[in-house]
Amino acid sequence: MTNSINEIPNSKVMFVIGCNATEAHPIIGTKMMQALANGAKLIVADPRSIELAECSDLWMRLRPGTDIALINGIMNIILANGWEDRAFIEERTEDFEKLRENLQKYTPDVVSKITGVPVEQLEEAARIYATAESAQIFYTLGITEHVYGTDNVMSLANLALLTGNLGKECSGVNPLRGQNNVQGACDMGALPEVYPGYQKVANAEAQAKFEAAWGVPLDPTPGFMIPDMFEAAHSKDLRALYVLGEDPVMTDADANHVRKGLKALDFLVVQDIFLSETAKLADVVFPGASFAEKTGTFSNTERRVQMVNKAIEPIGNAKADWQILCELATAMGYPFEYQSPEEIMQEVAKLTPQYAGITHARLGTQGLQWPVPNAEHPGTKFLHEGNFNRGKGLFVAIDNQIPDELPDEMYPFLLSTGRKLSHYNVFTQHSEALETYAPEELAEVNPLDAKRLGFEEGERIKVTSRRGEVETKIRITPRVPLGLIYMTFHYTETPTNVLTNGAFDKVTKTYEYKVCGVQLSKLS
Amino acid sequence: MEWYNLTIDGCEVRVPKGTTVLEACRMNDIQIPTLCQDKELTPSGACRLCVVEIEGMRNLPPSCVTQVAQGMVVQTQNTKVRAARKVILELLVANHPLDCMTCQKMGNCSLAEYAYEYGATGEIYKGEKRDLPIDSGNPFILRDPNKCISCGKCIKACTEIQGRSILDFSFRGFDTQVGPAFNLPYNESDCVFCGSCVSVCPVGALTEKKMVGMGRSWEVSKVQTTCPFCGTGCNFDLNVKDGKVIGVTSNPDSPVNGKALCVKGRFGMDMIYSPTRLTTPLIRKDGVLVPAEWDEAIALVAAKFGQIKKESGPNAIAALSSAHCTNEENYLMQKFMRAVIGTNNVDHCART
Incomplete structure (x- = not known):
């Protein structure tokens, strides 16, 4: 997030797009509810009638995958009314003319036809967002999990730049990060093209820095991203995979393809706290310790690095993941001689500019928001005050695109996937309390579709895509529009990702989990 | 100012x-x-x-x-103030079950603490006692309306923290109760089980169901930590007794969330002791995963990675790091792949 979670209750305007915060990020959802009680305006763009849509001042039920057109349309209206922030554009941005030229074709009528959102709603959204004293954008995977996810995000950045909603309180472009430490895993360089702190492996200076620190020559060529790994496994270019605390068989798109890729490997090592679907395919399984059994840090969606404190000893013969990694590295002839996670953080701080001032002792009970450039720095509440990382904010002209696979005659329903409140990804099924409360998948189907297909509430049906089929119970609800089925990926018994499309974004290689074609049928 | x-x-x-x-x-x-x-x-x-x-x-x-x-x-x-407070406490205690010995809240009950301080025994205003059914139809929260002192904190927490307004007063006078609309049980209401109501209840009217009988407050040590689920980064206290986590309670000093938590963070930590936890290394032998010693498992992986690196080069090996593990562990994983194996083939579910 460019801004901080506790700015939310003071928001003037919130524009929430592709983001079901009250379920997927419940405490951020409660902060949004508090903002509403304090008089904030809420605009929601989502194909589903999520809880926030029900509480909103304006809900735009856009067609899945038409976000770029929607945002371009809103910007077109902003310019037509002169609601843009001229001074901000002048001082802090470049390439405005390119954007303006491109927006000309996104007239309200054209955009309304593409998105299914009435012109009056587009105008109202533009007015509320652009005329506010400050306005915040929140997005989640509804924006990123498309083959043009990067372009979706850049469109939102265009909108914020156009209205000067960056670099100040209660503004900004705020992605709500999915997992507890997805921010931190990125910060730590668990990515194929960057070292910790986003220092590029292809940059000779960065390479020299890490070669000096680690005492070995390093490869300047970026490695495989996740989808590349499974492809390389199929083609035998990849022979071994070491999976730490992930379950790609359940969570990656086109699960059957993933499973085949894993089976094609010569050697699969899985380190996890549960015997996951992926672990079941492994040659060696290392039992890791849960968060309660180890010390370390997580970095949350607002860049706050916080302590994870050990409360109990590891269960059975399990070990903390950092200890397992130390033993393995040492066994391979490169001793990792860390005595504690604190010692590891000292090395991180030396090599990672954003974490330079972070120590476990400083984090204490309140954490610190990076960048923390030195030991006295108090942390950074919001980013981009005064200037952007690259200097000026760059407008990028972006055109509307269509998803890789839309419904057709054979697969007439659009499948969109996500989370629900009572579960988190694939491991809360291991909580007896949560499993008792929400024991099974309840795919959402529109009442008219259900009637046409003769489905009853709670009936088990078959969902088929080009890639596979699953069985699921259904919940009949107008939360979803006609022609759309919504499913979560929480349940081993209904592995939804068998259905999803493995097509991915050209930059990030994020799969298009939000749109694919499926067929619904009764169980014979 | x-x-x-x-x-x-x-x-x-x-x-x-x-x-x-x-x-x-x-x-x-x-x-x-x-x-x-x-x-x-x-x-x-x-x-x-x-x-x-x-x-x-x-x-x-x-x-x-x-x-x-x-x-x-x-x-x-002064005497006048203390006498007024004592009257209030006497009235509350008079109508309160005195089953403190088996009450989960014992040791952490504000009413008991003040009754002790002010010497309120409940005998001055002896009268009718309530005998209302306990709401236990959900897996998370026990609601004992007999112990409710109508302070209204749970109602405010539901409205002001959670923004849901599920709870309110119903009935009047002596019959006043606090609960969901029409005094329905929690599981028949629109409650989302965030447990904010439990976190503010000063008495034993609202308690964490799974923690009942698991330990007294003075036997429990609290360890502040960060939730392992979504990216919000809520903090809470793991309640530990005899080396075992018996539940989660709010930590009011949590920088992001204060006392607020969601159903998963507050009530889902029994997953730590799930029977499905892995407790020993496993090695596939004759097609089946069988328990193994750590030394054997580490040596096998080191040897296999070494062999594949030698035969096919470091880029024939890749790793998926974890958005669920700590920063320190992610740092080590990418260092392991880059410095020990010699490849940049390390990624995680960064974008999903």
């Missing part, structure tokens, strides 16, 4: 304009009993236990809803 000088129990204090008398007292380490007050909630003046005497005021005003004024003279512990 405008500052006011006032006298509390004979001491001169200076506080900003807009401060309540209660806040002024607490800023200066003067103890005032409260049952309905919480710093995350708007004050309601409901329980009247925080009454004080203020010179020039006719009655004893509740300090939580009385703002300071210049030159105010406040008495917090």
